[in-house]
Amino acid sequence: MKIRKNGFLKTGEIMSLVLATVIVTGFFWTPYGTTAMNAAEKTLPPSLHHLLGTDNFGRDVFSRVISGAGTSFLIALGVVAVGCIGGVLIGSLCGYFGGIADAVLMRVCDAITAFPAILLALVVVSLFGGGMANILLCLGLLFIPSFARVVRTEVARVRDMNYIQSARLMGVSTGRILLRHILPNTFPVLLPAVTIGFNNAVLAEASMSFLGVGIQPPQASLGSMLKDSQTYLNTAPWYALGTGGMIVLLVLAVSLLSEGIQQGTGRGQV
Amino acid sequence: MKVLLRKILNLMIALLIVTLLTFLALQVIPGDPVTKMLGADATAAQAAQLRTRLGLDQPVLVRYGRWLLSFLKGDPGISYSYSMPVAEMLKGKLSVTVILTALSFAMTVLISIPLGILTARSESVRVNHFFLIMDQLFMALPPFFIGILSVYLFGIVLKLFAPGTYVPLSESVAGGLGYLLLPALAMALPRSAMTVKMLRSSIRSQMAEDYVRTARSRGLTDSQILHRHALRGAMVPVVTFLAQSAAEIMTGTIIIEQVFTIPGLGRLLLSSIGSRDFPVVQAIVVLMAVFVILVNFAADLINMAIDPRIRVS
Numbered sequence: 001m002k003i004r005k006n007g008f009l010k011t012g013e014i015m016s017l018v019l020a021t022v023i024v025t026g027f028f029w030t031p032y033g034t035t036a037m038n039a040a041e042k043t044l045p046p047s048l049h050h051l052l053g054t055d056n057f058g059r060d061v062f063s064r065v066i067s068g069a070g071t072s073f074l075i076a077l078g079v080v081a082v083g084c085i086g087g088v089l090i091g092s093l094c095g096y097f098g099g100i101a102d103a104v105l106m107r108v109c110d111a112i113t114a115f116p117a118i119l120l121a122l123v124v125v126s127l128f129g130g131g132m133a134n135i136l137l138c139l140g141l142l143f144i145p146s147f148a149r150v151v152r153t154e155v156a157r158v159r160d161m162n163y164i165q166s167a168r169l170m171g172v173s174t175g176r177i178l179l180r181h182i183l184p185n186t187f188p189v190l191l192p193a194v195t196i197g198f199n200n201a202v203l204a205e206a207s208m209s210f211l212g213v214g215i216q217p218p219q220a221s222l223g224s225m226l227k228d229s230q231t232y233l234n235t236a237p238w239y240a241l242g243t244g245g246m247i248v249l250l251v252l253a254v255s256l257l258s259e260g261i262q263q264g265t266g267r268g269q270v
Numbered sequence: 271m272k273v274l275l276r277k278i279l280n281l282m283i284a285l286l287i288v289t290l291l292t293f294l295a296l297q298v299i300p301g302d303p304v305t306k307m308l309g310a311d312a313t314a315a316q317a318a319q320l321r322t323r324l325g326l327d328q329p330v331l332v333r334y335g336r337w338l339l340s341f342l343k344g345d346p347g348i349s350y351s352y353s354m355p356v357a358e359m360l361k362g363k364l365s366v367t368v369i370l371t372a373l374s375f376a377m378t379v380l381i382s383i384p385l386g387i388l389t390a391r392s393e394s395v396r397v398n399h400f401f402l403i404m405d406q407l408f409m410a411l412p413p414f415f416i417g418i419l420s421v422y423l424f425g426i427v428l429k430l431f432a433p434g435t436y437v438p439l440s441e442s443v444a445g446g447l448g449y450l451l452l453p454a455l456a457m458a459l460p461r462s463a464m465t466v467k468m469l470r471s472s473i474r475s476q477m478a479e480d481y482v483r484t485a486r487s488r489g490l491t492d493s494q495i496l497h498r499h500a501l502r503g504a505m506v507p508v509v510t511f512l513a514q515s516a517a518e519i520m521t522g523t524i525i526i527e528q529v530f531t532i533p534g535l536g537r538l539l540l541s542s543i544g545s546r547d548f549p550v551v552q553a554i555v556v557l558m559a560v561f562v563i564l565v566n567f568a569a570d571l572i573n574m575a576i577d578p579r580i581r582v583s
Contacts, residue, residue, distance in 0.1 A: 008402075008406075111284060111287070111288075114514070114517070114562055114563070114566055115517070115559065115562055116517050116518050116520075116521040116522075116562070118521055118522075118524075118525075119521040119524070119555065119558060122524065122543075123295070123543065123551065123555060124295070126540075126543045126544075127295075127296075127543065199410075203412050206412065206414075207412070207414065207525050210414055210525060210528070211524070211525060211528060211540060212540075213540075213543075226414065226415070226418065229418075230418055230421075230529070233418070233421065233422050233426060234426055237422055237426075240418050240419075240422065241419075244412075244415035244418060244419070247412060247415060248410050248411055248412075248415065251409075251410040251412070252406065252407065252410035255406055255409060255410055256406055259402070259406060
């Protein structure tokens with residue numbers, strides 16, 4: 001798959017690379033401990049010692065933001081992985097074989113995508129308990145239909161093309177046709193779907209943690225930090241700005257990548 | 271007409287499935303409302319008695335049927351925690367959430383449609399780039415963060431309003447609506463950015479169609495073509511997207527109500543989930559689901575009016 005270079009792609013790549021480096025570093029090392037409290041350094045404004053200041057417990061906001069971004073990043077990756085694998089499986093089988101199962105499954109997919117994922121996820125996760133595994137699984141399952149849709153459309157489009165029929169005549173097995181000849185066609189539509197799904201997952205996790213039903217403290221999560229920071233908006237506005245800013249940066253980086261890919265493959269607008 | 275009937279039938283089926291799923295989902299979750307209501311030291315006999323009184327000893331499908339019937343009659347049951355009719359609890363909150371949603375949706379339409387048309391018509395590369403970048407920026411701003419930023423800026427720095435002092439519309443229409451402006455805008459901004467992007471690319475692809483070339487050869491100006499012909503076709507995907515937006519905004523109120531401490535459905539939903547007050551949770555989720563289905567149905571009707579081809583296929 002060829003992607004033409006463009007400004008969006010380049011900016012997105014640089015931003016994503018920087019953020020990914022910071023996040024991955026954060027898994028092993030942060031300037032301060034993410035749960036280390038320090039009564040002497042409560043709600044300090046940003047300085048060279050604490051890049052984004054400290055929170056109400058004297059914890060370093062920058063360290064916590066990085067670690068929270070790491071949590072969001074892992075969950076979003078997991079959600080996209082579950083959604084993408086499930087979606088590719090269902091979408092390609094439905095698109096290739098068609099029939100009643102296809103019609104029924106696509107109906108169900110339409111129904112699920114019509115509902116804002118956050119409402120369903122909120123109710124399910126809050127009733128079954130938060131934590132990374134539950135959020136990941138719940139959002140991942142809810143994201144399957146959107147992937148299945150785009151894959152199905154693409155597979156159904158190329159299913160009866162000449163080269164596929166030739167492959168069939170030559171005795172290539174169905175599995176091999178699907179994997180080698182059809183699936184690569186879906187990459188140009190799958191890639192933007194992956195980036196959009198990633199962003200939706202980041203936002204959904206942040207919203208849920210913000211409402212207190214996602215990641216539970218003391219594990220750092222951008223959403224729950226943002227919720228805490230609201231209480232200290234008066235005394236420590238940098239807490240909210242730093243945390244929310246990180247969410248924006250994460251989403252913006254991936255969204256620029258997505259726009260760049262779509263423009264670079266000739267599917268976007270100029 | 272036949273298409274319309276089929277759509278209405280689909281609508282009924284969708285509503286049935288949604289209500290059934292919500293009902294079933296709330297049966298399998300851990301946590302027993304009866305123990306929650308009576309406390310840990312209740313006797314088995316007391317628990318059994320309460321179970322019978324609430325109808326919890328009946329089979330699931332019987333309970334679903336009963337619940338659906340009374341829900342359709344406008345009675346979604348009785349709250350476990352407050353022992354008062356759910357309808358009573360929802361009354362005041364529903365109107366707040368509906369007004370907030372309507373306000374935000376109206377803003378989205380009023381911002382995005384003119385802006386989308388305007389930017390689609392512009393041919394300057396620089397202007398186009400500027401709007402593409404603005405689109406990306408605003409799409410990346412989550413409503414709850416815009417909300418917090420505006421609470422900080424307008425509430426704390428500029429002191430234009432006092433956060434957390436929502437006045438019900440029944441007391442002061444201007445005060446209540448005024449308080450809802452910022453939360454509505456917080457939800458409308460990212461949605462508008464998405465809609466503008468969508469409308470622009472939709473118009474662009476319509477303007478590349480053959481019929482537009484024909485119209486041009488007949489001597490029509492681009493602006494005439496856009497307003498008389500292309501806009502109509504370009505609106506079809508946008509109407510569908512706006513329906514989705516309305517649904518997203520409706521559920522987005524759950525979060526934004528928390529940011530601005532607005533006593534709407536969202537806050538009630540969260541507290542009811544916390545106390546496992548299933549009749550209330552169920553009623554709110556079903557209400558939101560019905561809203562989503564109705565909005566999508568409305569979008570289908572509008573699209574059928576816009577594009578005659580949809581009426582037959």
